[in-house]
Amino acid sequence: MAFDADDEILQDFLVEAGEILEKLSEQLVDLERHPDDSDLLNAIFRGFHTVKGGAGFLQLDALVNCCHSAENVFDILRNHKRKVDSDLMDVVLETLDHVNAMFEQVRNHEELTPAPDALIAALDAFAQPEGDAGQQPADLRQDSPDDCGDITDDEFEQLLDALHDGGDAAQGQPAGSGESAKASAGGAGDDDITDDEFEALLDQLHGKGQFAGAPAAGEPAADASPDEQASSGKGDDLITDDEFEKLLDELHGKGGGPTATDSGKVPGSGPSSGAAPKAPAAKAAAPARETAPAAETTVRVDTKRLDDIMNMVGELVLVRNRLQRLGAASEDEHMHKAVSNLDVVTTDLQAAVMQTRMQPIKKVFGRFPRVVRDLARSLKKEVNLVMHGEETDLDKNLVEALSDPLVHLVRNSVDHGIEAPDVREKAGKPRQGTVTLSAEQEGDHILLSIDDDGAGMDPEVLRRKAVEKGIYEQDVADRLTESECFNLIFSAGFSTKEQISDVSGRGVGMDVVKTKIGQLNGQINIVSELGKGSRIIIKVPLTLAIMPTLMIMLGDQSFALPLVNVVEIFHLDLTKTNIVDGRECIVVRDKVFPLFHIKRWLVKNAAREDEPDNAHVVIVAMGTKQVGFVVDQLVGQEEVVIKPLGRALQGTPGMAGATITGDGRIALIIDVPSLLQHYS
Structure with missing residues (x-):
């Protein structure tokens, strides 16, 4: 495996291939319900083809082989030589599982585990035409409007044969003739095509000199037209989209290029008659190539950095809460205004950072x-x-x-x-x-x-x-x-x-x-x-980082109840409670709620004789179950940042974490389900 390749290239592959593989899972299941959807077949073909291309660049041979066999199946399907059925889909979905497993191994820099030989053999069997109906001539297949995928390996081998087979193509013979089929089957094409050979191929299709770049002496070629001189005289040897589409048309027939739209028309291609692009079009393309590329609008950021920023925003929220508490105690108007502005900015910053973490x-x-x-x-x-x-x-x-x-x-x-x-x-x-x-x-x-x-x-x-x-x-x-x-x-x-x-x-x-x-x-x-x-x-x-809570007091200790659990709050005369099934209960609007004095559970040395006759009751809910918690004092609603408990306190029943309150005290955050499960 080429894990010593540029790490940036590897990361790009992981991002792009990861998105494609996620999409393929949905597309394959959708295909089973809509087996005749040509767009879907082409999209799946391109998905496997793109992953194969990236894996080939990184020399991930096991992944290349698996994707190549799957790609062949969908090449047969999109050319209507076989029908989609459940048995075929079982094999393809199993293949996707192996591709995903190998992708995870690439992500973890592990050695790849190739797909089983039996699975590859099953794929290769499905890549054969089904019956005589699928045996159509190659030229008909190339002209098919449904065939809008990339150039195949065999077709690229034909291009190489046109250069290496002794000049037959230079005499006007079609690139696909001669020994190309034999070369494809025999594994030809191990040598890379050179720039000069590719230029020669373009010369055969478009005429000598059109893509040759500026002559060494700085003068236009003798056989070039004025328009061709204009397009090539500056030494720009880039092939335009139109010219590349025409090259593909020579191989695939009209409408067969990889950028074909649903209607079969290639954006930016020449007229439907197949004529070469007019000189003015080539001339107009030159300034477009000279313009500076558009600036990147996205930046890839490590998720740990986002977590760090979120933690810092959380600390800022705590400071804001502290300043709000101090500002409320001050009579300085400028202080109030500054704290109010800080509150607005902090809230906006918190929302913006949370948005970057959203998926x-x-x-x-x-x-x-x-x-x-x-x-x-x-x-x-x-x-x-x-x-x-x-x-x-x-x-x-x-x-x-x-x-x-x-x-x-x-x-x-x-x-x-x-x-x-x-x-x-x-x-x-x-x-x-x-x-x-x-x-x-x-x-x-x-x-x-x-x-x-x-x-x-x-x-x-x-x-x-x-x-x-x-x-x-x-x-x-x-x-x-x-x-x-x-x-x-x-x-x-x-x-x-x-x-x-x-x-x-x-x-x-x-x-x-x-x-x-x-x-x-x-x-x-x-x-x-x-x-x-x-x-x-x-x-x-929406987020786990910052939580709205109801701050309460039990004795002289602060606790935070997640607001999502709080249903209602009221003042209660504790002498008017009832006993049902041996448990203290209260009746509110004809509904019975079990009543729990959580101070007895959470505060050390809390004595029953010290409890007042009147107290606040907070009704909390867990699913459909609702109970009442007796608390000494209600402080109010406050957004808190959840901090994990220290090692000595981890696993404490009924505690979800800790936070720092607006007055600088440490408050424990109550985990309502865990609290009831442990104590009640």
Whole structure:
């Protein structure tokens, strides 16, 4: 492997090929639904071809061979010599998996693991025409309007043969004649074509001297026209787009160049009759080449640098909070104005830096068509995936963190939700089920939903399973609301599957999903209707770096409650509480909330006899469950920067991190789900 090549070139390859491979996964699944889409076939062909070209430049032979075999398959498909079917797609998708694996090895500077020989052989078999219908003459294939890909290796070998086969092409014989086929099959073309040879080839097509550059003495060539002198007399030996397109037309036929548009017309090419470009056009092209190239509008920045900048902005937010607190205590008007201006600038800077860290959630959504396709095929189900809001932006760290939970939820919808085609038909539904994945921004949060039109969930079955597994006693299970029953699926070890398979049935996973969403300061909720389908709704903050919180006091210590968990706040007479199932509760608007004195959990030496008769109660929510926290004092809302706990405090139950408050104190950030799970 040529990892000793210029690192900048390698990085360019990783960026470009990475984007192409992400797109290929979606395109291949889309192709199975639209097998006759010529644009899609050409796009996939170009994708494999581009990755192969970059890999060849870096001498990544295993990756080149795999992409070349895949490229050959799509060359056959786009020339209508074979039809797309599920068996072919299975092989191509497996090939893409190996290409992705090798790409990761390139990224990690590891030795490449070639694709299995059996897989390459299967690809090569699919690269052969299917039946006699595909055996069309080469000239017809070249003239086909669908063939808008790049020049092939064989065609480039023909160009070389025109130069090396003893001058046949110089006498006017077509470049594809003679021994070119034999040279292509025999591996000719190991030697690079020289500049002089390429100029000679252009001379054969366009006439002597047109691309020869300025003569040594500075005088125009004797056989050049005035217009040709104008275009070449300054020593500019660059070939124009028009001239290169004409060269490709000699090989492919009209409309076959690599930049052909959907309609088959090549931008910037000559007239459709195939005539050479007129001299004035060549003359007009010269000034365009002399103009300075446009300035770069983008800069590639390492993500660590973005994280560092975000940390510094976080520190600035803390300083702003401190100055706001000091400014409020001052009567100096100029001080108030300066702090107010600082607040505006800091807020704008914070938003701008956050925007640089944003990525479209399409980065996550892009993998789901393949996940659904493979799982539906293994389960013998028919499932259509619909996606909305793919361009919704959120913090790059969240994009990465949401990937695994969403994959699990989508797989769960296909496996548990969507019924088998025959079962759906008997229920009066279409044989094909639908899973809908949606994303939208709501204020400073992102709403994600996974919908399916499957069987839905039966609350009675869930209650029975909860009792069987010892999660609840029968009388408690009977009092569960439907919403609480649906949320039972997030309990560890809970599963309604009678049969354990390699997909599901062990009750492992959904509890991990809920824990992961909780770690992101998010919420997850389920709505379901028996026979109609289910919807899972996830709400997560736009960013993990800066969090709006409600600052509270327990004794003389400060704590921060994530605002996303806070539902409402009220003052309460603690002498008017009730006891239900041995737990202290309060009734608010005919709703019963369990009540927790978190000061007893979090503050050392907190004595019950010191507790007042009146206190503030903060109602917090985790999914559909709501409880009341008794607090001593409400300080107010404040944006905080989350700092990780020190090594000695890491893993402290109920704590998500720490921050510095506006008055300079250190406050612990409460992790509500973890707090309740550990103490209640």
